[in-house]
């Protein structure tokens with residue numbers, strides 16, 4: 401399943417939507433510290449913004465930035481009309497409480513979908529901003545017409561940003577969902593039952609050929625650096641049994657960025673009164 405090609409289509413669609421909306425849209429990106437992977441992800445997001453006509457408003461803060469300073473910046477961005485969406489790149493340095501920073505975001509600008517309000521909207525079946533990685537994965541599964549209704553879906557990983565929202569989205573499409581994690585007993589037996597597997601752990605080659613049912617659709621979220629190469633969580637030989645598989649790189653990553661752009665346009669619609677924000 402070619403996430404790179406699909407993401408290019410989505411970006412073209414988003415560019416048309418941005419033009420149709422006819423109002424300036426700005427995405428504020430906040431990078432704290434010098435983590436190289438984080439800097440690269442933020443740069444890719446900025447480039448994608450530029451491509452679709454969204455203004456990227458970048459803030460780079462020193463690694464020693466205090467929580468109070470960061471909360472001050474978030475408050476400014478919440479109040480700034482030029483800023484349609486706010487993305488605080490995680491992870492944050494240890495002196496900063498990530499969840500406090502996320503809770504400080506105006507929920508109507510929470511384009512990453514990490515605020516408890518966004519998570520709650522998804523949980524209750526009234527999604528607003530869905531975390532970009534699982535949202536992008538759903539779009540891949542839709543584009544490749546992977547049957548979800550009544551299927552057995554296994555999500556490996558239960559983080560707030562990938563595993564949990566992924567499970568909720570698959571459930572909303574009437575899959576029978578199992579979420580696995582580090583305490584799951586006999587992971588191989590559970591994964592083998594799945595028609596759809598989403599691997600979001602961060603351990604190279606942990607999903608092996610023997611764990612995958614013939615013909616299953618396998619989504620590889622993992623990003624692992626091994627001998628200077630980026631690989632996923634799914635072993636190479638899984639392609640011999642899987643019916644569909646996302647590559648790493650070129651699968652989930654580009655669709656994550658494309659979904660962030662979609663969320664930013666959604667934020668613009670809420671703020672323009674073209675869409676009603678729940679409770680707001």
Ligand code: NDP
Nearest residue numbers: 533557558559562581582600601602621622623652653656
């Ligand atoms: P987290 O580290 O937050 O979560 C990892 C999950 O994997 C946890 O729930 C953990 O279980 C589970 N786990 C760990 N070891 C095992 C094991 N042996 N068997 C089963 N489950 C296990 O990671 P994220 O969800 O943030 O990210 C997961 C991966 O996806 C990473 O490689 C990350 O880089 C990548 N990623 C890729 C993105 C993209 O755009 N392509 C975007 C976001 C993430 P427990 O809860 O019990 O600890």
